Amino acid sequence: MITVHHLNNSRSQRVLWLLEELGLDYEIVRYQRDARTMLAPPELRKVHPLGKSPVITENDLTIAESGAIVEYLVDRHGRGKLKPERGTAEQLRYTYWLHYAEGSAMPPLLMSLVFRRIPTQPMPFFVRPIAKGISDKVLTNFVEPQLRQHRDYLEGELKHREWFAGNEFTAADIQMSFPVEAFAARGGLGGEKSRLAEWLKRIQARPAYQRALERGGPYDLMR
Known part of the structure; x- marks a missing residue:
């Protein structure tokens, strides 16, 4: 199961969108920004040392950075969808x-x-x-x-x-x-x-x- 460590008002929203476009099952673990500083909570550091979102986990993999997550999901689970033909x-x-x-x-x-x-x-x-x-x-x-x-x-x-x-x-x-x-x-x-x-x-x-x-x-x- 893919887990999205989802921070409110963040780039992780587009990861949810990609998963919906691909029709994949996933679960969400939610995190809230500090109301004063707008920073991510320290709990995210338990998932990834930088404590930022988006981060996804699947089996024993932990993947951070939006671009890396997009490439991983499309290449591994996309079945040829949402990506142009290679060499074009x-x-x-x-x-x-x-x-x-x-x-x-x-x-x-x-x-x-x-x-x-x-x-x-x-x-x-x-x-x-x-x-x-x-x-x-x-x-x-x-x-x-x-x-x-x-x-x-x-x-x-x-x-x-x-x-x-x-x-x-x-x-x-x-x-x-x-x-x-x-x-x-x-x-x-x-x-x-x-x-x-x-x-x-x-x-x-x-x-x-x-x-x-x-x-x-x-x-x-x-x-």
């Missing part, structure tokens, strides 16, 4: 987007989250204007231009094909769901008629996506 241009794009999602898209999104929170953290009142000034400068001069660059890049890619790897839905779209949803929550997707916004509507309408939400529970990327 689609397969190269599929591999690229599996890595891009965490390697390139998420760092500026994470920086945006961190620097927007800095001015709201406990600190002496006379330090707050300085902290806000530094945060605003970093956001304006570095983070926000990076977010626009990535958003425009993704928009341009979807002008050439319906899904990220090609004209068929794959696990690369599942992997890309978290950064695109984070863009929608924090920076916008350039309007309802943008290709990214249309892509997001399509994935969120999928029955497996809806089933994963029902099993995973409330999902809020603004936190």
Whole structure:
């Protein structure tokens, strides 16, 4: 049996979605973020030393990192589903987007989250204007231009094909769901008629996506 160690409002939601798309049986062990720090609870370190989510276990295997989990589940249990044929241009794009999602898209999104929170953290009142000034400068001069660059890049890619790897839905779209949803929550997707916004509507309408939400529970990327 596959066990998903599921942290609320986290990347593990897309692992549930992948399992639903593949029609696999699984169980969920739930963990809640600290309400003040939003960090994962220490209990997750009993599953994996880094104490982060997602993590899955199956028999004697423990697998962390979203991309590694996606590749493992599709290769071992996919029966040829959700992955392009080997040696094709689609397969190269599929591999690229599996890595891009965490390697390139998420760092500026994470920086945006961190620097927007800095001015709201406990600190002496006379330090707050300085902290806000530094945060605003970093956001304006570095983070926000990076977010626009990535958003425009993704928009341009979807002008050439319906899904990220090609004209068929794959696990690369599942992997890309978290950064695109984070863009929608924090920076916008350039309007309802943008290709990214249309892509997001399509994935969120999928029955497996809806089933994963029902099993995973409330999902809020603004936190």
